[in-house]
Amino acid sequence: MVLFEAPAMAASGEFIIINKSTNQLAYYNNSKLVKVFKVGTGRKASYTPEGKFKIVNKIVNRPYYKDKIPGGSPKNPLGNRWLGLNANGTWGTTYAIHGNNNSKSIGGYVSGGCIRMYNNDVQWLYSQVEVNTPVIITSSKNSFNAIAAANGYKVTGSAVPAASVPTTSTILKKGSKGPAVKELQRVLTSKGYSTNGIDGVFGPGTEAAVKKFQKAKKLKADGVVGPTTKKALGLK
Incomplete structure (x- = not known):
């Protein structure tokens, strides 16, 4: 749409x-x-x-x-x-x-x-x-x-260094909310790991999908999306 x-x-x-x-x-x-x-x-x-x-x-x-x-x-x-x-x-x-x-x-x-x-x-x-x-x-x-x-x-104010403000560098885990979670859900869903909806809320469905993806990629299946899991998903 x-x-x-x-x-x-x-x-x-x-x-x-x-x-x-x-x-x-x-x-x-x-x-x-x-x-x-x-x-x-x-x-x-x-x-x-x-x-x-x-x-x-x-x-x-x-x-x-x-x-x-x-x-x-x-x-x-x-x-x-x-x-x-x-x-x-x-x-x-x-x-x-x-x-x-x-x-x-x-x-x-x-x-x-x-x-x-x-x-x-x-x-x-x-x-x-x-x-x-x-x-x-x-x-x-x-x-x-x-x-x-x-x-x-x-x-007004001083310049903000680029290295200090990337919006995509945060760790995503159960309880996280916002556009970064939506993008995570969209990518997981596109790869065949259902998150039970794309709503921007990191709930049980998203956590389960992350763990399944991590297990399939032989990563630590903790349901937490850090740098290694992001890289495997193609996220930054």
């Missing part, structure tokens, strides 16, 4: 900066740097356009029309969240910040022009931003705060 989100005004002091030199995306809210994420950008420098743009649409489970892959499919290279940009005169259907079904591609110069994120990361970003949120894409050796200032934004 494809869901289109109704337009809303972006919050004051909310914007995104994408630096192709480091392949990182910074999210600002209330004029403060909140989080930094690793991203994948164009295979050639010209593929991902630079400039000032806006998010013009938000789509859950956008189909991959080129190969007729439905939205929500594990085979869909667009992941499960799409934040369309009005770059190069387009209207959110050509360029976007989106998820990806190949987590190994994140961080590299790999796309045809879009900005790729880990599915868990783009789910978090999607939940934060509104349509009309400004997006700055550049190639720079400067800090995110310096880039923001050069583009007319007054920011």
Whole structure:
């Protein structure tokens, strides 16, 4: 099922900066740097356009029309969240910040022009931003705060190092909740390990599915999703 989100005004002091030199995306809210994420950008420098743009649409489970892959499919290279940009005169259907079904591609110069994120990361970003949120894409050796200032934004606070904020690095276990758990459930289900629903709540069904997967992969079957189990699942 494809869901289109109704337009809303972006919050004051909310914007995104994408630096192709480091392949990182910074999210600002209330004029403060909140989080930094690793991203994948164009295979050639010209593929991902630079400039000032806006998010013009938000789509859950956008189909991959080129190969007729439905939205929500594990085979869909667009992941499960799409934040369309009005770059190069387009209207959110050509360029976007989106998820990806190949987590190994994140961080590299790999796309045809879009900005790729880990599915868990783009789910978090999607939940934060509104349509009309400004997006700055550049190639720079400067800090995110310096880039923001050069583009007319007054920011407060110090920069947040990327290494300190990956949303997907946390350990998932019984009682965990949120987008990271949903992504875990989706991946387990796609591999044939039923979690009794994809609701973002790490309950008994998800724990049992994790243990079965761990046992099949000859990992410690403790039902806790740490770095080793995440790697085996293809999660980051």
